[in-house]
Amino acid sequence: MSNIIPNMRDLKPRREEDKPINIIKKCQMENRPVLIAGPMVRYSKLPFRQLLRNYNVDIVYSPMILAREFVRNKQARISDFTTNNDDRSLIVQLGVNNVTDLLRCVEMIHPYVDGIGLNCGCPIKEQVREGIGAALMNNKELVSQMVFAVKEKWGDKICIETKIRVHDDINETIEFVKMVEDAGVDFITVHGRTKNTRSSQPVNLDKIKKIKEIARVPIIANGDCFTIDDVSKIQNFTNCDGVMAVRGILNNPALFAGYEKCPWGAIEKFWDYSTSYGLQFKLIQHHLSCMMEGLIKRKLHIELNECSDLISLLEWFDNNFELKRPGDKGFGLGVSVPIRENRSNLANL
Structure with missing residues (x-):
C-alpha cells in the first residue's frame, strides 16, 4: 500500500478510538456535541488541520478529493493527500459519482484515514455538471448504492458519512436520509441550505431539527457556526449530535476553544x-489573510494581500509584528496582535 500513496511508510495503523462514529459515541456519553472542522476545497490541507488540533477540534476533514483523479493519477495522489501520525481523527471527503471509482479510491486511501465522507452538498457548478457534490441530492438511489457497496465490502472496518444539503421540500430530504440509513451510513452531516441558497441567507435550523427528529443515525448540523456561542445555539435548537464549522473556522481556527x-x-x-x-x-497567504481579518486595519490587511512571495510575506510579518518562532519564549501562546511600535497606529484593537 505504501507504493500506492507515496511517503506513507512510517504511518502507524489507525486506531478504533479515532474512528469518527466512536468519537461521536464518546461525546454522547460526555453529554456534549462533537466538534467538527468541515472540508474546504484547497484549504483543509495538513498544516491547517494540524493547527486546528490545538484548539478542541474532535474531527477534521480533508479537502474534497476527486475519486477518479486520485485513482488514475499518481501526481494527484501526491498533491491531494498528505497526513501524519498526529492527523487524527481524519475524514477524507470524496467527490464521486459511481460505485467503481468509489471502491477503488477507498481501497487505496482507507488505511490512512479514520473515515470516508461522500460529498453530496458542494454547489460549485463545475462539480454539479460532473454529477458530483450537490447533484447527488437528486439521486438518492446512487448515493445509497455507493454507501451500500462500501459497507458490503468492508463493513464496520470503515466509517462512512454523507454530507448533504436540504431540499426545498423537507420531505425529499427525509426520504434521502432514510434511504442512505438503510444502506448502512454511519452518520449524516446536514447543511441547512439548498444548493441554490446563498451563503448570505441564514441557515435553516428548522429543517435540520426535523431531520434529527426522524433520523436513526447521528446527525451533524452544518452552517452559520462562527463562535462557540453558535455551537450551543445550534446544538440546543436542533438537538444534533455535533456541530460542524467551515467558514467560521477558516477565519478563526480557535473557534471551538472559545x-x-x-x-x-x-x-x-x-x-x-x-x-x-x-x-x-x-x-x-490566503489562510493568514483570513485569520488576520478583523485583527488589523484595512491598510495593513491590503499590504498582506499584496505580498508576492513567501519571503516578502515573512518579512512583512517581521517588520510589522513580533512574530515568534518555535523555541522562543511564549511561542504560540499570544492572544492579542503584537504590533511593532512603528506600526501601532494601524492596529485594529
Whole structure:
C-alpha cells in the first residue's frame, strides 16, 4: 500500500478510538456535541488541520478529493493527500459519482484515514455538471448504492458519512436520509441550505431539527457556526449530535476553544506548520489573510494581500509584528496582535 500513496511508510495503523462514529459515541456519553472542522476545497490541507488540533477540534476533514483523479493519477495522489501520525481523527471527503471509482479510491486511501465522507452538498457548478457534490441530492438511489457497496465490502472496518444539503421540500430530504440509513451510513452531516441558497441567507435550523427528529443515525448540523456561542445555539435548537464549522473556522481556527477572534498564537503556529510541512504560497497567504481579518486595519490587511512571495510575506510579518518562532519564549501562546511600535497606529484593537 505504501507504493500506492507515496511517503506513507512510517504511518502507524489507525486506531478504533479515532474512528469518527466512536468519537461521536464518546461525546454522547460526555453529554456534549462533537466538534467538527468541515472540508474546504484547497484549504483543509495538513498544516491547517494540524493547527486546528490545538484548539478542541474532535474531527477534521480533508479537502474534497476527486475519486477518479486520485485513482488514475499518481501526481494527484501526491498533491491531494498528505497526513501524519498526529492527523487524527481524519475524514477524507470524496467527490464521486459511481460505485467503481468509489471502491477503488477507498481501497487505496482507507488505511490512512479514520473515515470516508461522500460529498453530496458542494454547489460549485463545475462539480454539479460532473454529477458530483450537490447533484447527488437528486439521486438518492446512487448515493445509497455507493454507501451500500462500501459497507458490503468492508463493513464496520470503515466509517462512512454523507454530507448533504436540504431540499426545498423537507420531505425529499427525509426520504434521502432514510434511504442512505438503510444502506448502512454511519452518520449524516446536514447543511441547512439548498444548493441554490446563498451563503448570505441564514441557515435553516428548522429543517435540520426535523431531520434529527426522524433520523436513526447521528446527525451533524452544518452552517452559520462562527463562535462557540453558535455551537450551543445550534446544538440546543436542533438537538444534533455535533456541530460542524467551515467558514467560521477558516477565519478563526480557535473557534471551538472559545476565542472570539483568531489568537496571535494560532498565526505563529500556522507559520511553523505551513513552512515545516510545505504549502503553496498562495494558500499560506490566503489562510493568514483570513485569520488576520478583523485583527488589523484595512491598510495593513491590503499590504498582506499584496505580498508576492513567501519571503516578502515573512518579512512583512517581521517588520510589522513580533512574530515568534518555535523555541522562543511564549511561542504560540499570544492572544492579542503584537504590533511593532512603528506600526501601532494601524492596529485594529
